Amino acid sequence: MLNESFYHALNVNTDQCTGCTHCMMKCPTSAIRIRDGKATIRQDWCVDCGECMRACPVDAIYVAQDDFARIFDFKVRVALLPAVFFGQFADTVSDERIHAAVQEIGFTHVCQVEQTADVITRRMVQAQGEMPDKPLISPFCPAIVRLIQVRFPALVDHIIPIKPPIDATSILYKQMLIGQGIDESDIGLFYVTPCAAKIAAVKSPVGEKQSVINGVINMDFLYNKVQQLLIQQPDVGQGMALEIPPIPHKGALWSLTNGEADRMQGRCLAIDEIHNVIELLDQLETTDQITDVDFLELRGCDEGCAGGVLMSRNRFLIVERLRKKTLSMKDGSLTDNPAYGAALDYLDEHLTLDEIHPRSIQAFGADVGQALKKMQQARNLMCYLPGIDCGACGAPNCQSLAEDITRREANLSHCIFLQRTMEKHRKLSSDHAIRIIEKTWGKDRLDKDCRKKGAKYEGK
Amino acid sequence: MELTYEVEGGNFSKAGHASSSIKKVLKQLNVDPKVVKRVVVALYEAEVNVVAHAYNGIITARVEQGSVSIEVRDQGPGIPDIPLAMQAGYSTASAKVREMGFGAGMGLPNMKKNVDVLNISSQVGVGTRVELITYF
Numbered sequence: 001m002l003n004e005s006f007y008h009a010l011n012v013n014t015d016q017c018t019g020c021t022h023c024m025m026k027c028p029t030s031a032i033r034i035r036d037g038k039a040t041i042r043q044d045w046c047v048d049c050g051e052c053m054r055a056c057p058v059d060a061i062y063v064a065q066d067d068f069a070r071i072f073d074f075k076v077r078v079a080l081l082p083a084v085f086f087g088q089f090a091d092t093v094s095d096e097r098i099h100a101a102v103q104e105i106g107f108t109h110v111c112q113v114e115q116t117a118d119v120i121t122r123r124m125v126q127a128q129g130e131m132p133d134k135p136l137i138s139p140f141c142p143a144i145v146r147l148i149q150v151r152f153p154a155l156v157d158h159i160i161p162i163k164p165p166i167d168a169t170s171i172l173y174k175q176m177l178i179g180q181g182i183d184e185s186d187i188g189l190f191y192v193t194p195c196a197a198k199i200a201a202v203k204s205p206v207g208e209k210q211s212v213i214n215g216v217i218n219m220d221f222l223y224n225k226v227q228q229l230l231i232q233q234p235d236v237g238q239g240m241a242l243e244i245p246p247i248p249h250k251g252a253l254w255s256l257t258n259g260e261a262d263r264m265q266g267r268c269l270a271i272d273e274i275h276n277v278i279e280l281l282d283q284l285e286t287t288d289q290i291t292d293v294d295f296l297e298l299r300g301c302d303e304g305c306a307g308g309v310l311m312s313r314n315r316f317l318i319v320e321r322l323r324k325k326t327l328s329m330k331d332g333s334l335t336d337n338p339a340y341g342a343a344l345d346y347l348d349e350h351l352t353l354d355e356i357h358p359r360s361i362q363a364f365g366a367d368v369g370q371a372l373k374k375m376q377q378a379r380n381l382m383c384y385l386p387g388i389d390c391g392a393c394g395a396p397n398c399q400s401l402a403e404d405i406t407r408r409e410a411n412l413s414h415c416i417f418l419q420r421t422m423e424k425h426r427k428l429s430s431d432h433a434i435r436i437i438e439k440t441w442g443k444d445r446l447d448k449d450c451r452k453k454g455a456k457y458e459g460k
Numbered sequence: 461m462e463l464t465y466e467v468e469g470g471n472f473s474k475a476g477h478a479s480s481s482i483k484k485v486l487k488q489l490n491v492d493p494k495v496v497k498r499v500v501v502a503l504y505e506a507e508v509n510v511v512a513h514a515y516n517g518i519i520t521a522r523v524e525q526g527s528v529s530i531e532v533r534d535q536g537p538g539i540p541d542i543p544l545a546m547q548a549g550y551s552t553a554s555a556k557v558r559e560m561g562f563g564a565g566m567g568l569p570n571m572k573k574n575v576d577v578l579n580i581s582s583q584v585g586v587g588t589r590v591e592l593i594t595y596f
Contacts, residue, residue: 153493154493154494154496154497282480283476285483285497285500286476286479286480286483286500286504287475287476287479287480287504358493360487360490362490363488364488364489364490365490366490367490368489368490368491368525368526368596369525371488371489371490372461372489372523372524372525375461375485375488375489376461379461
C-alpha cells in the first residue's frame, strides 16, 4: 500500500459554500463532511469524479486551473483539445473556425487529443490476449482508475496498463515538435480538460512518473473565450486555408460512451456514470454474473466525457453533433501523416503505464485487529443512531457518523435526534445542544436569513 | 464479530446479498483482497445452493482476527450422497435452474477449492449444514 499524497483539482470556496449537504450526499466515496458550516473534502478518499461540483447549488465547488497567461511562457503553445470540445459548438461553426479562434486567443498549435486512438486500441487488443484476469478494465477515465484504487483494490490488476489518448498524444506531439528542431524548453503543452479527474491525473499521474503536459486549462474557460471571439469577430478563420490533419473517425468518438467498447474484442460492456460503475464493480467482486465479460469500458460521467463537469452544453446534443461532425471529417490514420514519422516509434516505446497500486480507504485503520474492534464499536453505535441518514450531524449517513466516532472525529451528540433524547434525559442542556449544532453548521446558521437560496429576497 | 443473514429459497434475484455484505466487512477490515475474493466466491456458491435447492437458510459469519468462519444452514431436501455432490460437474439442478445460468455442478468443488476448511453434514428431508473456514 503506497502512502502518497494526491493532487486534487476539486476545491471548496468557503465564501460561497452555504453548508447545504447536497455534495456530501452525492459523494460516491463518502469523502465529504460539513464542519463549521462548510463542506470539507477528505483528500485521501476523493477520486476527483466531480459529483460534488455537479450537485452544488451555489457553485461553491470549483476546479483549480492553471493561470491562462502561463501559456505565454512558451514560444510554441500547443492546445491539446479533446473532440468533445468541438461538439459544443453549433453545426454552422466549422472546425476550421474553432481552430482559428483558439489560435487567435494565443495558442500556436491545435492538437486533437484522440488522434492516437488507433495506436492505443491496437495495443489494448494485444493486451487482451496477454492479461489473464478477465474482464479487463479500461484505463481511460482517471476518476474510475482512482475509484478502483480506493474502493476496489482487488481489481487494480484488471486495468490495462496502456496510456490513454491524452498522455499518448501529448508524448507524440512533443516528440514530433522536437523532431522539427524545436527546443524542448520552448514547448508548452496545455491540456483543455472536460473534467476535474483529468487535471488531477496530469498533476499527480497514476502509473506514470511525470506527465509531459505543462498545464491544464478548464474547458468551460476556453469555450467561453472561443464563443465570445466567434461572436465579436465573425470573420475569424473565415477564408483561412487551415489544414486540419485527418483524424481516425472512430478515434474521435473514443471519449463517448461505447467509444472504446466498440473496438475491443469479445464481450464488451460500456458503463457510464459513477454510481452505475460502482454497482457493476460491486457485482463483479461478488457474484458470477459478470464472469464471461472480456472488457469493461467504465466512465465516471454520464455520456462519457460529453457529460464532464466542465462541459458547457447539453451532453446529449454534444454526442449527437460529434457523431455527425465526425462523419463529415476526413478519415485517416496517424501513419498517413508524414510529420509524425519517427515520433510514432518513440510513442510505441512509451505507451505502457507503470504498475497501478491499490490505496484502499481505511475507514478503521490498517491493522486488522484494531479495525475489527472499531467496526464492532461502530455496530454498537448504530444501535443508538436513528438510521434516518438526514446528514444533520455533518456526515452523509448514520453509518459514516458511527465510523467517524470510532476515529474520534465526531461524537454521538452530533446526531440531532440523540440530542433531543439527551435533553429529555437531562444529559444535555439546550444551550449546549445549540453550541454543538453551531459547530457543525456554523455560528448564526439557524438565524433568519431572507437572502438564502429560495428565500424571499434571494440574491439581493 | 458475528453477522447473520437470512436466505430465501427460490429467490435468485436476491442471491449474493450475504456474500456482498460480508465482502464489504472484510474489505473494511483490510483483509488481503485475495483472501476476500476466495471467501466471497465460496460463500456465493453456498448462498446460491440454498436459493437453488432449499426452502430457506441462515448464514452466520464469525469474523475474528485471523479467520472468518461461516456457517450456512438450510431447511431443504438435504444431500443424499455427499461424496457424489463433491464431484465436479455433478448436478441435480432442474432444466429451469440451468437455464438461469445456475447448476453447473461446480458449487461444492468450487467451495472446497477456495476455503481452508469445508465441513458438510446433511440429513435427507431435513436440511444441510455447510461450514466454511478461511484463515488470513
